[in-house]
Amino acid sequence: MKKLIATGLLAFTASSGMFGGHAARAADVEDRLVRSRAVEAVIWSMPAISIREFVQASFKDYGATWNDVILWSKPALPRHEFLTANNQVPYMLTAINLRGGPVVVEIPAAGEKAVLFGSFVDNWQAPIVDVGPSGEDEGKGGKYLFLPPGYSEPTPEGYISVRMQGYMVAGGLRPVPANGGTAQDAHAYAQQVKVYPLADAAAPKPTRFIDGYPKPFHSLPVYDSSWFRELAAFVNDEPVRERDKVMIGMLSSIGIERGRPFEPDAKLQRELDSAIADARSLMENYFVTPGRALTPWWPDSQWNAFSPDALKKANGFTYETNDALWLDARAGGLFYWATFASKKLGAGTFYLMGLRDSAGKLLDGRSTYRLRVPAEVPAREFWSAIVYDADTKAFVCGGPCEHADNAVGLSSFNKPDMKQNADGSVDIYFAPTAPAGFEKNWVTTAGKNFFLIFRLYGPEKPFFDRSWKLPDVERVQ
Structure with missing residues (x-):
């Protein structure tokens, strides 16, 4: 009997330790x-x-x-x-x-x-x-x-x-x-x-x-x-x-x-x-990783738009399909960096996202970059190229944001004031300081890492059939 009791107590003790281990693990x-x-x-x-x-x-x-x-x-x-x-x-x-x-x-x-x-x-x-x-x-x-x-x-x-x-x-x-x-x-x-x-x-x-x-x-x-x-x-x-x-x-x-x-x-x-x-x-990782939300608009281009798979998951930017509610695509793929998506993509405006230069490297706020915008852009209303702070996803502030009044982008409205090339194209520079002689063609990055959105208001057929192409952003310094 004593042996049985001892065995039982030993078993109970071991069992208690086991339960205690489970509790700590839980x-x-x-x-x-x-x-x-x-x-x-x-x-x-x-x-x-x-x-x-x-x-x-x-x-x-x-x-x-x-x-x-x-x-x-x-x-x-x-x-x-x-x-x-x-x-x-x-x-x-x-x-x-x-x-x-x-x-x-x-x-x-x-x-x-x-x-x-x-x-x-x-x-x-x-x-x-x-x-x-x-x-x-x-x-x-x-x-x-x-x-x-x-x-x-x-x-x-x-x-x-x-x-x-x-x-x-x-x-x-x-x-x-x-x-x-x-x-x-x-x-x-x-x-x-x-x-x-x-x-x-x-x-x-x-x-x-x-x-x-x-x-x-x-x-x-x-x-x-x-x-x-x-x-x-x-x-x-x-x-x-x-x-x-x-x-x-x-x-x-x-x-x-x-x-x-x-x-x-x-x-x-x-x-x-x-x-x-x-x-x-x-x-952030979802946003910047190639192929997750964005894919090249033209072959071998660094300008991106929503991929077919991303648009399928977006389903009119509700991100609710017959199969799932696509949470990662909804967050990192869009609403982490944007507000007020339109129901009909491309009907009134179309956005091209530029996160990398022609060499495939993320845009660095300390470097100088050039974007050559062709003389003719297939946009009925206007086009614009705007710089955004990679951290905030808002305009780059060239000083305290409460008082900053720096230009954050250029558009076809500004083209008459910009220095133009012989063929009517314009070179836009993104850099901490303006290249000499191109002050009207410059948008500050304030030394901050950044990305670009090139917008076409009233995009036309040559854009959608890809017969027109926007060159990549080139690092020049």
Whole structure:
């Protein structure tokens, strides 16, 4: 009996040690799981948090509120911190909250001297509807009626109805001069836009316009612990979609649950701080790795556009297909570096991404580079070449961004002032300092690593059939 008892105690002791080992191992695995799920949460939520912070910046920096329109009186400067913005045409932005019911946005018909291009996106930054000549109104103008989730009331006639799955809607538009029109013509034309609740349609109040040009704008995503506070607020503010239920369930591992306050303890906070840095590194790697999101537009070219596989996964930039919700492609492939994708790619504008020089090396802010733009570019409206800070994905600041007013790009609008070659082509230089005699052809890099976007507004057939080609950027010093 004593022997049996001793054997039993020995077995129990060994068993207890075994259970203790499992507990220690499980605790370690759980810590790593928290870190992993926090990284995934950032990548998953990238487009939602980016557009949420964009809208909140308009409220904080400009004193705007829902249904106001922020209309820049002049093109943006480095103090206006957008992801990969254009500095050649002023922007107009509006944000709508559908919790109070349907909201109407009136888009004017294309004018003789100006037109509107742009898109409205949902709370996940998926483009829902384009407006203007390349949009649903086809340049004829129209009343877009945005309907909240689950709206079942009859909709009145004469509207372009747009059913939403979330409450927040954001519009990013560009009034573009046309037919010899001026920037002033485009600015006046843009003020014909109206935003108001459907309930006020019989007698809508005048839309409030705010000039975004004089003040700085801080709309860039912030990669620190505030990300998770914003994510917790988003989860509580917006409806949960069927596709996101698994991720919503896993968020409880990092302290985020619907209906509960987000209060991370010190240990969890350390994991979240580390996870946000890891997530950003992963998205950056996805962005710069050839062939993942971008592929050469021409054979043996360093100018890139979305690859066929990337466009298939993008599926109208919703990134939701019959097979999957493509989180990495949605984050690192687009919304990590851009906002307000259009629903119809290439209808109004086309972007060429330049991350490398002709030798295939990433662009270095300390070197001098040259881009030769041919005399003829197949763009009905205009073309532009703009420099972006590789770190922020915003304009390069030639000094403190709050006050920087350096040129960040050049376009066909600037061509008359630039030194031109005998064949009508122009050489644009990207460097810390201007090459002698080419001051008007120069865009500063301020010594910062950078990338380029070459835009064609109104791209034409020679671009799409590849019979026209843009030379690679060459390192000259």
